Amino acid sequence: EVQLVESGEGLVQPGSSMKLSCVASGFTFSNYGMNWIRQAPKKGLEWIALIYYDSSSKYYADSVKGRFTISRDNSKNTLYLEMNSLRSEDTAMYYCAKLDNNYWYFDFWGPGTMVTVSS
Amino acid sequence: DIQMTQSPSFLSASVGERVTLSCRASQNINKYLDWYQQKLGEAPKLLIYNTNNLHTGIPSRFSGSGSGTDYTLTISSLQPEDVATYFCLQRNSWPYTFGAGTKLELK
Numbered sequence: 001e002v003q004l005v006e007s008g009e010g011l012v013q014p015g016s017s018m019k020l021s022c023v024a025s026g027f028t029f030s031n032y033g034m035n036w037i038r039q040a041p042k043k044g045l046e047w048i049a050l051i052y053y054d055s056s057s058k059y060y061a062d063s064v065k066g067r068f069t070i071s072r073d074n075s076k077n078t079l080y081l082e083m084n085s086l087r088s089e090d091t092a093m094y095y096c097a098k099l100d101n102n103y104w105y106f107d108f109w110g111p112g113t114m115v116t117v118s119s
Numbered sequence: 120d121i122q123m124t125q126s127p128s129f130l131s132a133s134v135g136e137r138v139t140l141s142c143r144a145s146q147n148i149n150k151y152l153d154w155y156q157q158k159l160g161e162a163p164k165l166l167i168y169n170t171n172n173l174h175t176g177i178p179s180r181f182s183g184s185g186s187g188t189d190y191t192l193t194i195s196s197l198q199p200e201d202v203a204t205y206f207c208l209q210r211n212s213w214p215y216t217f218g219a220g221t222k223l224e225l226k
Binding site for chain 1: 155161163164165169174206208210213214215216217218219220
């Protein structure tokens with residue numbers, strides 16, 4: 001059974017940094033692209049970052065480009081999101097999501113971890 | 120970026136009723152359209168990919184159709200467990216973009 005579990009939840013001040021993790025199990029993590037997707041309170045979903053299975057390519061939404069960094073450690077089956085220069089508008093539930101290899105849809109998601117940016 | 124517009128924003132329907140949700144893209148997305156179901160407090164779950172393909176384990180009362188810019192999710196006979204918010208997602212081009220969602224409740 002595919003499982004994704006995010007961690008790193010917390011309250012931080014504007015301008016600070018935070019790192020999220022997502023531990024994967026139930027599939028060969030090193031074979032799949034992975035994503036971070038977020039959902040602001042009572043708002044819709046926003047894709048923010050993608051990393052290829054071998055870290056050879058990374059892509060970001062304009063809203064986080066230059067501030068957030070996606071990475072992975074295939075030996076630990078873990079996906080990361082390093083977030084710098086956090087803003088109030090980054091307050092959201094952050095989900096990691098696995099990318100299907102054939103059709104590139106998000107086939108499995110974690111339960112999410114909440115990040116609150118507030119002074 | 121491609122804008123996705125869902126309608127209605129809110130829908131109330133009775134158990135057993137046929138329900139139709141709509142999603143419109145700001146440009147042709149070549150059937151690269153997925154539907155997700157999100158229940159309160161849970162992560163989104165993939166229902167349908169590429170317009171009309173049911174994801175593994177999804178009940179056959181869910182179906183999708185459409186082409187070009189206009190797409191539809193249909194629930195043939197609404198069940199109590201279908202109460203949720205439904206999002207569409209376009210995968211025609213990066214960045215992938217979601218619709219704002221349709222919140223479905225029981226009448």
